[in-house]
Amino acid sequence: MTLLDFARGPGLQWSVAIFVFGLLWRLVGIFFLRTKPDLSEPRNPAKWKGLRLIALRSWPRKEFLEGTAFGEVMGYTFHLGFLVALFFYVPHLLFFESVFEGLLGTDFEGIFGFRWPVLPTAAITFLSAVSVAALVAVLIHRITNPVKRLISNFDDYFSWLLTVAPLATGLLAYAHAGGIRYETLLGTHILSAEVLLVWFPFSKLIHAFTIFAARGATGMIFERKGASL
Amino acid sequence: MATSTLGEYLRARGVSRRQFLRFCATSASLMALPPSMVPRIAAALEVARRPSVIWLPFQECTGCTESITRAHGATIESLIFEAISLDYQHTLQAAAGEAAEHAREKAMKDNWGKYLLIVDGSIPTANPGYGTIAGVSNLEMLKEAASGCAAVVAVGSCAAFGGIPQANPNPTGAVSVSDVVKDKPIINISGCPPIPVVITGTLVQYLTFGKIPELDALGRPKAFYGQNIHDRCYRRPFYERGQFAESFDDEGAKKGWCLFKLGCKGPVTYNACATTKWNNGTSFPIEAGHGCIGCSEPKFWDKGGFYQPLSAGDWGSGRTIAAAAGAGVVLGAAAAALGRKRQKDVEAKQS
Ligand code: SF4
Numbered sequence: 113m114t115l116l117d118f119a120r121g122p123g124l125q126w127s128v129a130i131f132v133f134g135l136l137w138r139l140v141g142i143f144f145l146r147t148k149p150d151l152s153e154p155r156n157p158a159k160w161k162g163l164r165l166i167a168l169r170s171w172p173r174k175e176f177l178e179g180t181a182f183g184e185v186m187g188y189t190f191h192l193g194f195l196v197a198l199f200f201y202v203p204h205l206l207f208f209e210s211v212f213e214g215l216l217g218t219d220f221e222g223i224f225g226f227r228w229p230v231l232p233t234a235a236i237t238f239l240s241a242v243s244v245a246a247l248v249a250v251l252i253h254r255i256t257n258p259v260k261r262l263i264s265n266f267d268d269y270f271s272w273l274l275t276v277a278p279l280a281t282g283l284l285a286y287a288h289a290g291g292i293r294y295e296t297l298l299g300t301h302i303l304s305a306e307v308l309l310v311w312f313p314f315s316k317l318i319h320a321f322t323i324f325a326a327r328g329a330t331g332m333i334f335e336r337k338g339a340s341l
Numbered sequence: 342m343a344t345s346t347l348g349e350y351l352r353a354r355g356v357s358r359r360q361f362l363r364f365c366a367t368s369a370s371l372m373a374l375p376p377s378m379v380p381r382i383a384a385a386l387e388v389a390r391r392p393s394v395i396w397l398p399f400q401e402c403t404g405c406t407e408s409i410t411r412a413h414g415a416t417i418e419s420l421i422f423e424a425i426s427l428d429y430q431h432t433l434q435a436a437a438g439e440a441a442e443h444a445r446e447k448a449m450k451d452n453w454g455k456y457l458l459i460v461d462g463s464i465p466t467a468n469p470g471y472g473t474i475a476g477v478s479n480l481e482m483l484k485e486a487a488s489g490c491a492a493v494v495a496v497g498s499c500a501a502f503g504g505i506p507q508a509n510p511n512p513t514g515a516v517s518v519s520d521v522v523k524d525k526p527i528i529n530i531s532g533c534p535p536i537p538v539v540i541t542g543t544l545v546q547y548l549t550f551g552k553i554p555e556l557d558a559l560g561r562p563k564a565f566y567g568q569n570i571h572d573r574c575y576r577r578p579f580y581e582r583g584q585f586a587e588s589f590d591d592e593g594a595k596k597g598w599c600l601f602k603l604g605c606k607g608p609v610t611y612n613a614c615a616t617t618k619w620n621n622g623t624s625f626p627i628e629a630g631h632g633c634i635g636c637s638e639p640k641f642w643d644k645g646g647f648y649q650p651l652s653a654g655d656w657g658s659g660r661t662i663a664a665a666a667g668a669g670v671v672l673g674a675a676a677a678a679l680g681r682k683r684q685k686d687v688e689a690k691q692s
Contacts, residue, residue, distance in 0.1 A: 114639075121657070122657075124654045124656070128662055129661045129662045133665035133669040138673065139673065140669070140670050140673025140674055140676075143677075145681065146680075146684055148688075202583050203652035204652065206652045207652045207654060214654075233581045288572065294571070294572075298609070
């Protein structure tokens with residue numbers, strides 16, 4: 113079995129299995145926790161309005177802009193770059209189509225009635241390169257900023273490495289870099305994504321699935337208490 | 342045949358000097374050699390003695406022999422092929438039965454240590470009876486013939502890697518030449534079938550330089566298998582632009598867009614199809630409108646569907662993932678229940 117065969121077969125099956133297992137464990141575990149009963153009189157009965165916090169916290173606040181601008185810009189850059197490369201690159205789309213077909217027996221168009229849009233390879237290459245640059249910038253920022261360095265642990269650095277790896281190996285595979293055989297580069301790229309999947313649910317990366325719910329929950333608590341959002 | 346060198350043989354067959362030099366130039370460019378090497382190739386071929394060749398066909402479909410003999414008329418490639426002293430090839434030879442076997446034994450004895458052994462087809466090992474020639478099992482015959490050869494050329498993916506007979510579940514226990522022969526140089530010329538000029542080109546290279554050509558990690562001559570199809574594919578610009586044929590008869594297919602979505606294995610296939618092409622340089626599968634199936638790579642038969650895109654995953658039965666999901670939910674629910682109980686205990690203590 114070659115590296116690529118392993119990555120496309122058993123590697124994929126096991127990493128997705130671990131990802132699904134970990135993700136459901138943590139999400140079910142969190143969402144079925146009981147919120148502590150708040151016996152006080154609600155200052156504001158329309159607590160659902162607190163969900164606004166999801167949007168509000170996703171945008172920098174003017175007061176703190178000076179301190180947060182760099183992180184916000186770089187953060188948005190690599191998050192968007194990563195997601196666009198993940199979801200709008202043709203070979204990736206074909207991978208997701210295989211998931212749809214495996215699970216539901218039809219492709220994306222069969223389910224939603226329109227074709228998943230994709231971007232030209234050149235655009236994806238550019239975005240991936242920009243994302244890698246932004247990730248390097250945030251790492252340097254994290255190491256050089258004393259406060260950030262103090263609150264960072266292994267999880268942060270390892271998650272960073274596993275996030276940058278699929279982008280970097282993807283770029284290398286695309287460039288057929290260094291005279292290395294394409295299937296080796298492609299196998300490495302897929303494996304890097306699989307390692308990321310395995311690590312994902314057990315690390316801070318789980319924020320992708322909890323961040324908006326957490327912001328919403330906080331917003332609702334604040335709203336009930338009558339705090340300004 | 343009275344002629345003893347390749348040059349004499351070709352001249353006797355009416356091959357002009359110009360044709361011969363053109364062939365040498367083509368071979369040189371195929372082997373990525375500078376034009377200055379052409380006279381050297383010509384000189385070497387001119388005086389090359391016709392080497393004795395024993396060709397053993399095992400578990401095969403004869404497609405490789407068809408490829409080399411029927412590819413395109415009486416070209417210089419097929420003449421070169423004929424020009425080697427093919428002492429045994431039971432598809433092509435007139436003799437049969439014991440006479441043929443005697444010819445093989447004689448050729449082996451006369452040229453002990455010097456003959457070239459060409460093998461096409463894989464070797465069944467599950468039962469010696471699955472493949473026999475004149476009562477001798479393929480495995481035994483290969484071992485015997487290989488013991489006195491100078492080198493083995495495994496022609497076709499079956500001989501080189503096990504090929505289709507080895508496809509899952511491999512009922513005959515098929516193995517490749519390199520699984521059996523360990524002490525002789527082996528040149529793998531993979532493909533199902535290999536390109537005729539790649540077969541002859543490899544022989545030319547061997548005759549010209551008198552040694553085994555530079556091989557890649559899979560034992561294939563780098564000169565022909567050094568680059569993958571995708572890197573040399575004329576549809577590549579469409580790949581870069583994200584223009585893909587969605588079916589074999591849609592607008593994209595008519596416009597010649599990339600066949601990646603239709604399962605093309607060009608990006609992971611190493612062969613000379615995109616440059617050398619087939620049928621006297623007419624075209625190659627991708628040019629004819631079908632994706633590459635990766636026939637020159639090991640286990641190409643078992644690498645997912647031919648029409649499944651390269652980036653599609655192989656999900657197996659999906660049972661592992663379903664079980665993992667179930668286990669995750671159970672564990673999560675248990676963790677939540679434990680958390681709730683603790684919360685209640687703490688609250689009870691506080692009140
Ligand atoms: S048709 Fe195949 S080999 Fe050609 S560019 Fe597309 S994927 Fe690559």
